[in-house]
Amino acid sequence: xxxxxxxxxxxxxxxxxxxxxxxxxxxxxxxxGLGWFRQIPGKDREFLAHIRWSGDTTTYxxxxxxxxxxxxxxxxxxxxxxxxxLKPEDTAxxxxxxxxxxxxxxxxGYPYWGQGTQVTVSS
Numbered sequence: 001x002x003x004x005x006x007x008x009x010x011x012x013x014x015x016x017x018x019x020x021x022x023x024x025x026x027x028x029x030x031x032x033g034l035g036w037f038r039q040i041p042g043k044d045r046e047f048l049a050h051i052r053w054s055g056d057t058t059t060y061x062x063x064x065x066x067x068x069x070x071x072x073x074x075x076x077x078x079x080x081x082x083x084x085x086l087k088p089e090d091t092a093x094x095x096x097x098x099x100x101x102x103x104x105x106x107x108x109g110y111p112y113w114g115q116g117t118q119v120t121v122s123s
Contacts, residue, residue, distance in 0.1 A: 002026040002112040004096045009117030012086055016121075020081040022096030022114060028053040033101045034079040035110060036070060038092035038119075045095070047105030049081060061105060086121045093118050 008020040022034065035050040047061045049070035058070050069082040079096060094117050099110030 002028065002098050004098060004112060004114035006094065006096050006114045006117040009094060009119045011120045011122055014086060014088060014121055014123045016086050017082070017084045018086065018119060020083070020094055020096075020117060020119075022079040022081075024077040024079065024098070028098060030054070031100055032098055034070075034072065035097045035099060035103075035105070036068075036079075036081045037095045037097060037107055038090075039095065039116075040092045045107040046092075047107065048094075050101070050103070050105065051079065052101050057101075059105070083119070086119075088121050088123055091119060091121050 003025045005023045006020060012018050033050050033052040036048040037045045038048060039045045048064050048068055049060045051058045051070045051072055067085050072079045096114040097110035098112040103109040
């Protein structure tokens, strides 16, 4: 069983930056990785980034490529999402999830989810 706890959300001004953390307890299965998603009320959950737990291969959603960066500290069992040049449209609830590495960003394929952390970008 994998448990995920996000932290680091808050209110930030347009153009600012924020780093989210995802603390992981339990064992990440072979062939799994960690992903970040976000969701606005009434909209589908949006894929942001994924990183393999073994190795450092990353993938990104088109809307955040070049602005958001996923990384991990395996010895701390933590995954991060560094967000830069934040825009009002980045306001959302942000979720960390664990799932197989070949999902191409499909939320339904991630069996483990955190509770979310709210990010609000104010102008």
